[in-house]
Amino acid sequence: MxxxxxxxxxxxxxxxxxxxxxxxxxxxxxxxxxxxxxxxxxxxxxxxxxxxxxxxxxxxxxxxxxxxxxxxxxxxxxxxxxxxxxxxxxxxxxxxxxxxxxxxxxxxxxxxxxxxxxxxxxxxxxxxxxxxxxxxxxAYAPDERDRSKVLRFDGWLLDPIRRRLYDPNNARVATTTHEFDLLLAFCRNAGRVLTREELLGVTHAGLAGPIERSIDVHISRIRRKIEKDARDPVLLRTVRLGGYIFTATVEEA
Missing domain, CATH: 3.40.50.2300 (Response regulator)
Incomplete structure (x- = not known):
């Protein structure tokens, strides 16, 4: 591998x-x-x-x-x-x-x-x-292309190939590169706690000097886009001293 x-x-x-x-x-x-x-x-x-x-x-x-x-x-x-x-x-x-x-x-x-x-x-x-x-x-890592099916969660659609996010009304929602990568990682690891260290690896690809606080910033932005109430998140929850967990049921569309 x-x-x-x-x-x-x-x-x-x-x-x-x-x-x-x-x-x-x-x-x-x-x-x-x-x-x-x-x-x-x-x-x-x-x-x-x-x-x-x-x-x-x-x-x-x-x-x-x-x-x-x-x-x-x-x-x-x-x-x-x-x-x-x-x-x-x-x-x-x-x-x-x-x-x-x-x-x-x-x-x-x-x-x-x-x-x-x-x-x-x-x-x-x-x-x-x-x-x-x-x-x-x-440009999409080939690992992602090998797992290219559109993912559905709570009415939302995530398209790994076109790198697009659609809300339950089928309207496209703009995301940054890191936001999309994080959301894709959460969808592919739904129900599992992902640490900030793991998430830094997803968003910075091994570059030196990323700030851990940046993960919290990206998570906050994702919540504002997919949660009904970003101040009381249901889909993307914080795990104290652990990281974050995506609680939604994710299916291949």
Missing amino acids: AQRRRQNALDAESRLARQGSHILIVEDDFEIARMLGETLTDNGMIVKMAESGAQMDAALRNQKFDLIVLDVMLPGENGLNICRRLRAGTNIPILMLTALGEEIDRIFGLEIGADDYVTKPFSARELTARIRALLRRT
Whole structure:
């Protein structure tokens, strides 16, 4: 199994390299944007630049992107507002760049829908690793493709192949990459307590430096989407000193 997973990861990496993932960088600092563009281009990605939310919107109207690198401090509309706006209507992975190093600022970025963040100054190697990790997750690990049937719980539908969540009225509900991965993990492990350590492995794919508090943020966002009362969750419960448990009955649709 371990050997198969390693091969799956290599296969996913090979697919990404062949496809030349399209990355939109939203950054108004010319030198940082140039460095990012050169780094990602050298790693086989196809890069487009935008200096503001307005330029980003224009680019998104004309082209499909696989991931957005979004700076917090931008002229006009700031990155946090842009992230919140994007997340209301799209599942595209968003990696935020921020000079704000305090944990509370990072938590806020995750709360409004960012999939990951990198704090300035950052290394090109770390940034590339985090982008590749997010791209792998949205390219679907083969383990997930082997278990690709749509899942149903409490009237909701979760589609692992198209990575979409539908509410009981069949309306699509936007999720971040990490939210979808967590919900999929819960559905596939319904009735079992999952620890925060296990859930960090699901959402960060072994990257160094994830903050455990981020799991609680993602769980809170999932509850606001699937629970009738997020303050009194029934489907996704906290297990004191244990982690979380998904209590819903999950069936293949």
